[in-house]
Amino acid sequence: MTSFFDLIEKRESCRNFASAPVEKEKLEMCVKAARLSPSACNSQPWSFVVVESPDLSPKVAACLQEMGMNKFASNCPAFVVVVEEKAKLSERVLQKFKSQDFAAIDLGLTTAHLCLAATEQGLSTCILGWLNEAKLKELLGIPASKRVRLVIAVGYAAADTLRPKQRKPLEDLVRYEYGE
Numbered sequence: 001m002t003s004f005f006d007l008i009e010k011r012e013s014c015r016n017f018a019s020a021p022v023e024k025e026k027l028e029m030c031v032k033a034a035r036l037s038p039s040a041c042n043s044q045p046w047s048f049v050v051v052e053s054p055d056l057s058p059k060v061a062a063c064l065q066e067m068g069m070n071k072f073a074s075n076c077p078a079f080v081v082v083v084e085e086k087a088k089l090s091e092r093v094l095q096k097f098k099s100q101d102f103a104a105i106d107l108g109l110t111t112a113h114l115c116l117a118a119t120e121q122g123l124s125t126c127i128l129g130w131l132n133e134a135k136l137k138e139l140l141g142i143p144a145s146k147r148v149r150l151v152i153a154v155g156y157a158a159a160d161t162l163r164p165k166q167r168k169p170l171e172d173l174v175r176y177e178y179g180e
C-alpha cells in the first residue's frame with residue numbers, strides 16, 4: 001500500500017491513456033472510496049454513472065471534446081460521470097449559510113477520493129469540467145433537472161513517467177498563526 005504522501009505525488013492528470021480496459025472491480029473500489037467522502041450535514045449530494053464500454057465510452061468522450069478540447073479522451077476506456085443530487089441540509093444550516101455552495105465543495109471532495117482510489121490501484125485519471133452537459137444527460141439517461149458537474153476519465157497511463165508538479169510556492173498560500 002502506498003503512503004498517502006506518495007499517493008498525492010503520484011496522482012496527476014493523465015492525458016495519454018493506453019487503450020487497455022479497466023477492471024470493473026477497480027472501478028467499483030473507486031466508487032466505494034468516493035462514497036466515504038465527507039459532506040456538509042452528511043448530505044452526500046452525489047451519484048455516479050460509471051461507463052466502461054467499447055460502444056459507449058467513445059460517445060461519452062465526444063461529449064467532452066467540443067471546440068477541440070480534451071482530444072485525449074478518445075483513447076480513454078472508462079469514465080465516471082459525477083451527478084449532483086439534491087443536498088438535504090438542515091433548515092438551520094440552509095438559513096445561516098445561504099451563500100455557501102456546500103454541494104460544490106462536497107462534489108470536489110468526493111471526486112478527490114475517487115481519483116486517489118484510482119491512483120492507489122495503479123490507474124490514472126483526469127478530472128474534466130469541459131463538457132456538454134445536455135448531451136451527456138441525453139446519452140446516459142440522466143434527468144434534465146439534474147446537474148452533471150464533472151466527468152472523471154479513468155484508465156491506464158500509456159507512459160509511467162510523472163511530470164513535475166506546477167504549483168504556487170507554499171509561502172504564497174499559507175500563513176501560520178501559532179502564537180507564542
Ligand SMILES: Cc1cc2nc3c(=O)[nH]c(=O)nc-3n(C[C@H](O)[C@H](O)[C@H](O)COP(=O)(O)O)c2cc1C
Nearest residue numbers: 011012013014015070126127128129130131150165
Ligand atoms: C474542476 C476541474 C476541471 C478540470 N477540467 C479539465 C478539463 O476539462 N480538461 C483537462 O485536460 N484537465 C482538466 N482539469 C485538470 C487540471 O487542469 C489539473 O488538475 C491541473 O492543471 C493540475 O494538474 P495535475 O492534475 O496534473 O496535478 C480539471 C481539473 C479540475 C479540478
